[in-house]
Each structure stands twice: as C-alpha cells, then as structure tokens.
Amino acid sequence: MDAARDAHDSAAERMLAVASTLANDPAVLDGVGRPDPTAVLQPYAVSLMDELRIDFITIMAPDRTRFTHRNPAQIGQSYIGSVDQALAGRSHTETSTGTLGPSVRAIAPVQDPGGTVVAMVAAGVSVDRVAIARNAQLPLVGLIALASLLFGSGVSYLLSRRLRTATLGLGTDELARMFVFYDSVLHSVREGLLLTDRRGRLVLYNDQAAHLLHLPEPRPQAPVPAAQLGVPGSLRDLLASGRQAIDEVHVTDNRVLVVNQEPAVPPTSRDTAGTAPLGTVTTLRDHTEIESLTGELQTMRTLTDALRAQTHEHSNRLHTIVSLIELDRQAEALEFATRDLQQSQQLTDSVVGAVDEPFIAALLVGKAAQANERGVELSLSVDGPVDTQGIDPGDLITIIGNLLDNAFDAAAPSERRRVRLTLSHPGAGRAGVGIVVQDSGPGLTDAERSRIFDLGFSTKDPAARSRGIGLALVRQAVLRLGGTLEVDNDVANDGGARFSVFLPAVPPWDSASADQAGT
Structure with missing residues (x-):
C-alpha cells in the first residue's frame, strides 16, 4: 500500500514538473499563437515524449481542442479530463481515463504576459507504467524491511544479553524481590553500612551509619566524594582509598568504631583474579560501650x-x-x-x-x-x-x-x-x-x-x-x-x-x- 502510494505521488509530481516547464516555455507560448500550432508544436511534443519516456504530452486551446497528441488522429479533437483549475490559472494533478486508458496526469495553464490563459499543457503516464515502477521498487523495499528486521533482532539480542549480564541473569520479578529484601536489610541491621563506588564516592548508607557518623538522613542523592564527608580523617582516607580493612579501630569525637571494608565484586567474578571491583562495602560496629x-x-x-x-x-x-x-x-x-x-x-x-x-x-x-x-x-x-x-x-x-x-x-x-x-x-x-x-x-x-x-x-x-x-x-x-x-x-x-x-x-x-x- 505504501509503495503504491509512493509510486503514484512520485509520478504525479514528475508530470506536474513536465507540464509546468512546458507551460512556461516561450517556444510553446509562441507556437500556440501561430496560425497552425500543430505544425510547430507536434514534432516538439513527440521528441519530448520519447526523450522523457512519458505516454502523452497534450497542448490544447482553452476550448479543449488538441494541438498535439501521441496519436495524430486525436489532434483537433477535444481533450478528455478536468481543465477548470487550469482555466482559472492553477496547475493540478489527477488520475483520469482518456484515449490511452487510465493515467496519472498534470495540467498547467499557458499564460500570456498579461496573465490570460491562452492554452493548456497536459502531461501524463498510464497507470500500468506506474504499477511497473511500483513493482520495481518492491524488491528494494523488501530488502530494506528484511535488513531492518535483522538489525533490530540483532540489537535486541545484544541488549538482552547486556541486561542479563548486568543483572546477573535475574529477571524483573527477582530484581524487584531482591530490591525489597535488600532495602529492608539495609535499614534494619544494627551495624553501620556504607557503599562507595570505584571512584571513592559515597553512594549509599543506612540509618545506623548516619547515626554513628552524624551524616544527613539517608535519601536518594548524587554520589558524594569521600574526601568531602564530615567524618574523622582516618575513616575518610579509608573510604577514599578503597583498600581492604579487617577489624580496624577508628575513633571519632565520642565513639570507638570497629571498621571492616571489602571490595564489591559480583558473585560470578569472585574466583576470577584481576576482576575490577564495582566499589567497596564498609561496615561499622559501635564499640563505644565496650x-x-x-x-x-x-x-x-x-x-x-x-x-x-x-x-x-x-x-x-x-x-x-x-x-x-x-x-x-x-x-x-x-x-x-x-x-x-x-x-x-x-x-x-x-x-x-x-x-x-x-x-x-x-x-x-x-x-x-x-x-x-x-x-x-x-x-x-x-x-x-x-x-x-x-x-x-x-x-x-x-x-x-x-x-x-x-x-x-x-x-x-x-x-x-x-x-x-x-x-x-x-x-x-x-x-x-x-x-x-x-x-x-x-x-x-x-x-x-x-x-x-x-x-x-x-x-x-x-x-x-x-x-x-x-x-x-x-x-x-x-x-x-x-x-x-x-x-x-x-x-x-x-x-x-x-x-x-x-x-x-x-x-x-x-x-x-x-x-x-x-x-
């Protein structure tokens, strides 16, 4: 359907261009003003039809009398088609049935210097020729559609594989359930928990960590560089470095904290040497009372x-x-x-x-x-x-x-x-x-x-x-x-x-x- 419409529109635009060009040609205006227009215009129209490979070019008087035609026997006969818009000085296109059968045609007015319509030019191709052009485009359209389908399938497969790798093979239901469980654990444990990315920026912490380190209330926010945190210098350096720490003791103004820090590595990569960690996980235990x-x-x-x-x-x-x-x-x-x-x-x-x-x-x-x-x-x-x-x-x-x-x-x-x-x-x-x-x-x-x-x-x-x-x-x-x-x-x-x-x-x-x- 789209290919047929495109072929029809393309043919109509081409015929309109041909008709408008001839209507503005001084030779055509000069020819229709002579005593025998056919003698001057018929050879010219035939050569253009052969050169442009179109079915007909008809130059006619305002009363529809043909000066040119593909079939010389039709010269002097009345043009079959709509001419009202052309007589009003406007070009137009249409699909109509004439002496050569159904055709896609365009009619353009020929005007003298005063703006009076002295003749009209009609150019057209048969519907069969348009169908042939449309059918010639179908294999190309099919190839493009097939290529698009293959490309889309390949992109979908790569994207699906990438998402499966990023989510460790978990589906949407499993991810939703894991998020709910992990969020509940994050805020219910009695130890402070801080998560930093591989650039040493604090991306998440729980309520206990906020209480122990006097941090703002946990809420979604942009990552904060560990060097800008208002925590003791030794703990700030530890978070920024990303190094491993086991039961290290860090003292704040009023607390004694036992700190452990481990790299955050996906479970599938823990046995693979040299795998770059995604960040670090740091836990804080309050040993102030002890x-x-x-x-x-x-x-x-x-x-x-x-x-x-x-x-x-x-x-x-x-x-x-x-x-x-x-x-x-x-x-x-x-x-x-x-x-x-x-x-x-x-x-x-x-x-x-x-x-x-x-x-x-x-x-x-x-x-x-x-x-x-x-x-x-x-x-x-x-x-x-x-x-x-x-x-x-x-x-x-x-x-x-x-x-x-x-x-x-x-x-x-x-x-x-x-x-x-x-x-x-x-x-x-x-x-x-x-x-x-x-x-x-x-x-x-x-x-x-x-x-x-x-x-x-x-x-x-x-x-x-x-x-x-x-x-x-x-x-x-x-x-x-x-x-x-x-x-x-x-x-x-x-x-x-x-x-x-x-x-x-x-x-x-x-x-x-x-x-x-x-x-």
Missing part, C-alpha cells in the same frame, strides 16, 4: 596499682620500724615513723586542700607511692583551689591516672627519672581545672605527636595488645567533658613530653537542670 568498660577497668587497675604500691611502700616502712625496735633503737624508729608520717601527711594535706575530691586525692597519694616504688621522682604542684565540681570523678581518674602512667613509662629509662604533675585554676574568670603532666623522657617526634592519641598506637611495644589504650581514653574523656588537650616537648626543663589539659567545670545549677531534664 571501650568505656575497658576505660573503667583501666581506671580500676590504676587505682589498684596505686593502692598496691602504697601498701607495699607502707609495708617496707613498717618492716623498717619493726627492725629498728627489735634492734633496741627506739629513738631512730620513732624519728623514722614521725618523718614518714609527716611526709605522707604533707602530701595528703596538699592534695586534699587543693582538690576537694577524695577519689583524686586517693589516686595521687597512691601514685606517689607507685612512683617511689619504680624509682621515679614525682613532684606535685597545686596552684590555687582547683574547681572539679560538676566533673565526673571517673573521668578525672582516667585522665590523671593514664597521663601519670604514661609519664612513668617514659621517665623510667631516663637518667633524671622525674615526673611533674601540676593542678591549677585557669583564672581569668574561668571555672575548671588545668592539668599538666611533664616527664624527663626523650620526648616525642612530630610523627609521634600526630598519632599519640590514636587507639592502638604506642611508642613502646606496638605488638603488646594492652598498649595504645590509655592516651586514647584520655582524649575521649577530655572531648566528652568539652575540654582541650595539647601535647608538646618541654625543651625548657627536662626535654620530655608535656601534656596540657583543661577541663571546664559545670556549674551546680547546670547539673541540676540536666538532672531535671533527664527525669
């Missing part, structure tokens, strides 16, 4: 060690006094006991008088005995009344105890073997306590200072599992209390490390307000 219990255990261990050292020291002194008495040297025994009592009482009085906190006083007295046992000179300096009201005693024990333990370890191998603890009031209208711990050890390098508070990092024995915990707990306690923590080397004195802490005191009314809010 580390808090570890901190409390470390605090209790610090107090226990201090009390054990104090007990050991008093036991040695008691043995000394008993030995002096047995040697009948009562005067020396009395003098030794009095001097020891005065020294212990002086330390106790100075601590208790400055720090109105019995736990801290007990800790410092015990630490003095522990330092004496280890051969380290511990000097305590208290500058004015220290305001610890509102500060959790457990956090104070964690901070002071771990800083002193770290200083004892650093000073023990040195020649001077000295540690200095300074408790001070910040002054200038500020409420709180300043804590400075200095040791006579070798000090810290720039690289060590940058990592000294990382969980698991130690300047002593990195292989020991108990190392690298104390200072990380100190950092967390200071940040939790809203304080500041700095470390440098005390080059003006012993040259060892110096840790400076400031803890702001919470006013009693704020504590009461917080308690009321909690109830």
Whole structure:
C-alpha cells in the first residue's frame, strides 16, 4: 500500500514538473499563437515524449481542442479530463481515463504576459507504467524491511544479553524481590553500612551509619566524594582509598568504631583474579560501650596499682620500724615513723586542700607511692583551689591516672627519672581545672605527636595488645567533658613530653537542670 502510494505521488509530481516547464516555455507560448500550432508544436511534443519516456504530452486551446497528441488522429479533437483549475490559472494533478486508458496526469495553464490563459499543457503516464515502477521498487523495499528486521533482532539480542549480564541473569520479578529484601536489610541491621563506588564516592548508607557518623538522613542523592564527608580523617582516607580493612579501630569525637571494608565484586567474578571491583562495602560496629568498660577497668587497675604500691611502700616502712625496735633503737624508729608520717601527711594535706575530691586525692597519694616504688621522682604542684565540681570523678581518674602512667613509662629509662604533675585554676574568670603532666623522657617526634592519641598506637611495644589504650581514653574523656588537650616537648626543663589539659567545670545549677531534664 505504501509503495503504491509512493509510486503514484512520485509520478504525479514528475508530470506536474513536465507540464509546468512546458507551460512556461516561450517556444510553446509562441507556437500556440501561430496560425497552425500543430505544425510547430507536434514534432516538439513527440521528441519530448520519447526523450522523457512519458505516454502523452497534450497542448490544447482553452476550448479543449488538441494541438498535439501521441496519436495524430486525436489532434483537433477535444481533450478528455478536468481543465477548470487550469482555466482559472492553477496547475493540478489527477488520475483520469482518456484515449490511452487510465493515467496519472498534470495540467498547467499557458499564460500570456498579461496573465490570460491562452492554452493548456497536459502531461501524463498510464497507470500500468506506474504499477511497473511500483513493482520495481518492491524488491528494494523488501530488502530494506528484511535488513531492518535483522538489525533490530540483532540489537535486541545484544541488549538482552547486556541486561542479563548486568543483572546477573535475574529477571524483573527477582530484581524487584531482591530490591525489597535488600532495602529492608539495609535499614534494619544494627551495624553501620556504607557503599562507595570505584571512584571513592559515597553512594549509599543506612540509618545506623548516619547515626554513628552524624551524616544527613539517608535519601536518594548524587554520589558524594569521600574526601568531602564530615567524618574523622582516618575513616575518610579509608573510604577514599578503597583498600581492604579487617577489624580496624577508628575513633571519632565520642565513639570507638570497629571498621571492616571489602571490595564489591559480583558473585560470578569472585574466583576470577584481576576482576575490577564495582566499589567497596564498609561496615561499622559501635564499640563505644565496650571501650568505656575497658576505660573503667583501666581506671580500676590504676587505682589498684596505686593502692598496691602504697601498701607495699607502707609495708617496707613498717618492716623498717619493726627492725629498728627489735634492734633496741627506739629513738631512730620513732624519728623514722614521725618523718614518714609527716611526709605522707604533707602530701595528703596538699592534695586534699587543693582538690576537694577524695577519689583524686586517693589516686595521687597512691601514685606517689607507685612512683617511689619504680624509682621515679614525682613532684606535685597545686596552684590555687582547683574547681572539679560538676566533673565526673571517673573521668578525672582516667585522665590523671593514664597521663601519670604514661609519664612513668617514659621517665623510667631516663637518667633524671622525674615526673611533674601540676593542678591549677585557669583564672581569668574561668571555672575548671588545668592539668599538666611533664616527664624527663626523650620526648616525642612530630610523627609521634600526630598519632599519640590514636587507639592502638604506642611508642613502646606496638605488638603488646594492652598498649595504645590509655592516651586514647584520655582524649575521649577530655572531648566528652568539652575540654582541650595539647601535647608538646618541654625543651625548657627536662626535654620530655608535656601534656596540657583543661577541663571546664559545670556549674551546680547546670547539673541540676540536666538532672531535671533527664527525669
């Protein structure tokens, strides 16, 4: 149907072009004005019909009288067909039956310079010739249709294969069911989950990850480069690198996270070496409570060690006094006991008088005995009344105890073997306590200072599992209390490390307000 219509339209346009060209030909206008138009126009029309391979070219007068025709016997006869539009000065095409049978024809007016229609030109081809042309096009049309069908089938097959590979052979129902299950798992698990692409951009995370890392609420959004995330630097570097991580510990301002990271590889490619991963899957486990219990255990261990050292020291002194008495040297025994009592009482009085906190006083007295046992000179300096009201005693024990333990370890191998603890009031209208711990050890390098508070990092024995915990707990306690923590080397004195802490005191009314809010 389309081929027939196209062939008919093409023939009609061709005949209209021929008729219009002849109608505008000056030779035709000159010929129709002569006394015998047929003598001039018939040879011209016959040569054009043979040259253009068309069935007829009829030049006629306005009254339909033919001047030319394929059959000379029809010259002088009336033209059979519609001429109304041509007489009105308009060209047109039609399919009509004439002396040569059904034909597709076009009629164009011949006008003089004044615009008067003085003749008409009709050009046409028989319907049989149009059908032949149409039939000649059918094989080409068939080939084009067949080629289109084959091309479409090939593209459909390749596209189907590509989609099957991309979806791991899963159908639409399976994909929909998997999406529902995976989305439910993503938001219901109690571990944080983050997905990054191969360019290190965060593309998806669940509610728990948003809670642990203080990220915005999970929602569909454009991938975000890991380097732009507001997360701790070590975790940001891990996400951006895409490397494998197994039970790595990363510390935020208020949390301890155990992080695992694995490349995301399709199941069918896991046994194929060198397969490029699609990205990484990172899980976060919150170990804050466990580390808090570890901190409390470390605090209790610090107090226990201090009390054990104090007990050991008093036991040695008691043995000394008993030995002096047995040697009948009562005067020396009395003098030794009095001097020891005065020294212990002086330390106790100075601590208790400055720090109105019995736990801290007990800790410092015990630490003095522990330092004496280890051969380290511990000097305590208290500058004015220290305001610890509102500060959790457990956090104070964690901070002071771990800083002193770290200083004892650093000073023990040195020649001077000295540690200095300074408790001070910040002054200038500020409420709180300043804590400075200095040791006579070798000090810290720039690289060590940058990592000294990382969980698991130690300047002593990195292989020991108990190392690298104390200072990380100190950092967390200071940040939790809203304080500041700095470390440098005390080059003006012993040259060892110096840790400076400031803890702001919470006013009693704020504590009461917080308690009321909690109830």
